[in-house]
Amino acid sequence: MIRGVLLCGYALLFIKLLLSGNLTNYIVPKMLPFIYFATFTILLLGSIQIWRKEEDGCCHHCEGGHHVPKTVGQSIRVYGVFIVPLLIGFMFSNYVLDSALAAKRGVQLGGREISEENKQMVEQFLEDPEGYMQNIDNQIENIMQDEGTEKVEKQEQLKEDLLEAQTVVVNDDKYVSTLNFINEQIDAMIGKRIEITGFVFRERDFAADEFVVARYGLTCCVADATVYGILVKTDQAAKWENDTWVKVEGIIDETTYRERFVPVIIKPSVTVVNAPDQPYVYEY
Amino acid sequence: MEKVVGKKGDLASLILFISIMTLFLFGDVLVKEVNVPSFALQVGTIFLSILLEAIPFILLGVFASSLIQTFVSEQMVQKWIPKRPIVALVPAAVVGALLPICECAIIPVVRRLITKGMPLHVGVVIMVTAPILNPVVFASTYYAFSANMSIVYGRMGIAFVASLIIGLIVYVIFRNHLPLKSIKHSHDHHVNSRLTATLTHAVDEFFDVGRYLIIGAFVASFFQVVIHREILVEVGQHEIIGPALMMGFAYVLSLCSEADAFVAASFTSTFAPASLLAFLIYGPMIDFKNTLMMLAYFRRRFVVIFIGVVTTVVYVCVYIFHFIG
Structure with missing residues (x-):
């Protein structure tokens, strides 16, 4: 009974x-x-x-x-x-994870080692942007040929769109893959405009003019939630507290953080927005 | 229920029912005033999410297990399994690979097959391969590590080899013992239909295993919130401690094997590939949640030895891979 x-x-x-x-x-x-x-x-x-x-x-x-x-x-x-x-x-079913847990999990800013190879890539791009892009296109084509599945094609489509776009709008349904792509092809993405929405979060070692726009990405359940985000640099950073939902528009650039190159948004205009209906992103 | 409980039991059920209805209708209104610390909320949320995710799969596992109990006879099981114990290992791993089941669902199924006469070591191989060598897990690992295919193939390959070794060792240690908690089977409910028998079994098993699952999920969610991941980073690159640390981490997190690849991917920059592989292979085979579930079914001695064997084999395999690769 x-x-x-x-x-x-x-x-x-x-x-x-x-x-x-x-x-x-x-x-x-x-x-x-x-x-x-x-x-x-x-x-x-x-x-x-x-x-x-x-x-x-x-x-x-x-x-x-x-x-x-x-x-x-x-x-x-x-x-x-x-x-x-x-x-x-x-x-308690309406509780949503906030920046307190993000502090323990750490945020995925992507980035790459500061190494000779990377510097070469940057130089290569500066000397011959078109040749470099051609190179990347070839690489993408190779991947395309390897994998014919629908999902991969969708990803490739996204990549091409992003390479051509003047303004990168980071949508909820492609949140993680867009950020990943900005990471992988940072050289091609520097200088483009970007629009992204997320909550404000800071690691303990951030400078006063830095914060992150972040989202929790879920694969199965909250237990595997991972924080994905992109760094924002602005003198006014102190105006926005942790966990404030903001929409940031600015220009993609690259900076160093913990001895790695990471993408960053500079010259941002930040607007406070309401928390979205779906605070998490469910991409995979 | 039992006659001993009788009226008291009915009363308790009634009270329980009324409280559940109250919560259902007014639960969130009641707590508006209460100020709960965010730490407790985090633990509670992760705890419930692990449960919500596991319950459908446990139900599936429990149903499959009851169906086996009701419809599969000992003779059928014995006919299917190769006579030579060592030869039986490979088909077992293949069966495990074909079943798209995660670790929650496979334990009830395997234990039922064992009571039906499947040799223990064969069951063990299915139990450790099913959650890793499985199409869904392959896909999620692929998306998480598309830039690093050696992790994807390494995970599948090492898991296959390790599971065979684990099966072999279990065979050597437990050749003549059946470490199940209840081997005796007097399940002849003089019940009218097989359907009722199946459903009855499913409920009993759901409650048996559910209790352990809840405790496991609670402890896992506690660790999830307490562990500060920066601490892990300090020792992440060490080639001896790194894999061991990540195995311990996988154990306490108790993630579903379909999702752990993305968590592992978030460590790519701080951990060596061997450590990530250790995390990805060990976690689905054993974690806190399924240790408790195994305790619901197997004798304690077996569970302890089994964990010891899996831990050693996975660690050694990953270590060897580290040097070859």
Whole structure:
């Protein structure tokens, strides 16, 4: 009986999260079919459990197999843990990860080693921009030939669009791949305009004129949330506190951070915006 | 439920039901006033997200396990498995590779197959290969490490080799023991239909394994929030400590094998490839969450030895790979 009620409780929790849209605060939308499946089965199993009780409970002779608790005290010990997730889910489901956790996870700024090879690439680009671009196109074509899958093609399309674009608009659905691309092809991207939305975050060792526009990227659930972002440099940085949602427009450049080259947005215009409906990005 | 509990049990259920309904309707209104520290909220959120993600797959695993219990006979299992124990390892790894199941779902299935007469070492090989050598995991590793294919192939290759070695060692140690918690099987519910039997089993198993899952998920989420990743960076490049550290990290994080590649990718700049591989291979085979789930099914002694074997084999394999590669 208690089992039946607990199962129904879980089904209700799933239903509430689905209805309120808060489910995506925990797991990525592509998992939804599994959640529907789970909701349906748990509800079914729960109903059967409650109904089964009428038939004089069938399971006491499963000796050694499963332990059905015999007293109320035992029941509380056994089923108590099942109540905790229900409490959390019913009461705190609108919590969204903020910069406090980002500080522990560290933000992915990308970047590359400051090495001879990189300097050569920069020089190469400065001397002969067209030849360099040709080179990159060839590389992309090679990758294209290797991989014919749809997803890869989409990525290549994105790359070409970004190389041609004057203004790079970082959309939620291509957030991570756009930032990755800016990283990989920083030489081609320097000087382009960029538009990006995210929350403000600072590592402890940031200078006073630096902050990061960042988003949490989820692959399966919040447990694997990773912070992706891009550095912003402005004299006015102090105006925006951590966790403020901002839209930043500026120019892509490169700077050094922790002895690496990282992309940076310079001469930014920053506007404070409302937190988006989907604070996380779900790209993969 | 039990007669012993009788009326009290019904009363408790009723109270529980009423409280759940109250929470369902007014849960978030109730806490508007309360000020919960953000640390607790972070732990709670990650905890629940691990659970929400695992529950559908555990249900699937539990169902598969009950179906096996009800419909597959011992004779069928024995007919399928090669007679020579060592020869059986390779097909087991292939079966593991074909099943697109993650670590939560595979444990109930494997333990059920073992009770049906599948040799332990064969079951173990399926258990450690299924979460890694699997199309979905390959795809996510590929997207996370497309710039570094040696990680992608290294992960799959080493996992395959390591699983065979693990199976072999388990065979040598546990040749004649069955370390399951309950081998006795008196499951002849004089139930009218096989469907009811299947569902009943599924619920029992869901609650057996759920308890351990909840505790495991809670501890894992606690570590998730406490560990400051900068600390890891300090020793990240060390070639002996690095892999060991990343294995410990994978253990406490208890990530799903479909997602861990992206977390590993976030360490690319600070950790050597060998460390990343150790993280990617060890995590799906064993972590905190599935250690507790295994404890629900297997004897403690087996779980301890199994963890020891997997840890050693993965570490040694990654180390050798580091020198060859």
